[in-house]
Amino acid sequence: MKLFDVYPLIPIEPVRAEGSYLWDKQGTRYLDLYGGHAVISIGHTHPHYVQKISDQLSKIAFYSNSVIISLQQELADKLGRMCGHSDYQLFLCNSGAEANENAMKLASFHTGKKNIVAFKKAFHGRTSLAVAATDNPSIVAPVNETSNIHFLPFNDEEALEQYFLKNGNTICAVIIEGIQGVGGVHVARPDFLKNIRNLCDHYGALYIADSVQCGYGRSGKFYSHDYANVSADIYTMAKGMGNGFPVAGIAIAPHIKPKHGMLGTTFGGNHLACAAAIAVLEVIEKENLMANALSMGNLLIGQLQKISGVKEVRGRGLMVGIELEIPCNDIRNILLNEFKIFTGSSSDKNTIRILPALNVGSSEMEYFLNALQQVLSIKTSA
Ligand SMILES: Cc1ncc(COP(=O)(O)O)c(C=O)c1O
8 A cells, every 4th residue: 555645745764863853764963943843842752751651651551531541630730730721621632633623613512603713824723623714725625615714814903803893793713823833923913812802702702722833832931822911711732742642632711611422532631642741741841941942932033033035033932934035945955955954834935934842952043043044145145
């Protein structure tokens, strides 16, 4: 059987990884500023993470949600404390799309309504409702098309208010990334998020904070939505949560009441996933990685702004978009092939996405800045 060919591949096979580095079969070392799409949060093969998963594997790896799994409560307690929402409720699942799917479904159950506001350039995943709330018609199959999702311009308060004024009573949720990732790293303005909170309160809708990519400390705060100083009703999380182990979740405000059978999953919250997620939180806390994400991000953003050929730098902490004056494809290829640096792309052809591990150091940042400066000075003078 051959593989279903849906991914354009980087022609490199990493066979070993440690911290912010990857090695291929030939022993060539690569600096990983992409983190397998923002997934690597505490660094590849962190010893505490390896130990915790290995220990768990030798005890019990899996049982379904039909039994008590006390690791789930341990994870919920730790997560609640670290994100500042101890009073929220945790539902565990397996991927970002599944988290968003459940969040939107829950909003509809809770409010009894069915219209959802999403934003232009949003990416929320590839399952039925998540993909319908994703602003990319090329990945929406006919069966996923629905009139229940309404796309509004991002950060446009006037458009949001007008939409609520006309349709407020039909809306069950507003879903928004704190920092749009796939869309090219666009930060939601704090005032815009505050306005979402107010309108949702006024019209009885739920505010869903998609923190799948921008959450889990990457922005320097636990959820990047926290920069607005208002709480969401539901936070969705995935990527950085397991540092590569598939685990995701939704944190649900206390006013939303559960009912048996309302949500469910076979694999979500299994023993190994919980062990991985607990290890990640322990490392983030012990090694002060949110502070490191903020200081490394500030260093990077400050220096990038001085490089000629860089048009705009967007983002917070270690979720950074570098918009070049020219398309970034060639530049990324040179960074990879000549300087051995993995970077990310986005739907905007000029924007490079930088999503390193939260414990990346200043020497890695400097190596990248130097490389980018060299590549851009050759390319823009050619
Ligand atoms: C903001 C956001 N939401 C949801 C998803 C979907 O996550 P997954 O691929 O784990 O389903 C992604 C993936 O890139 C994402 O960036």
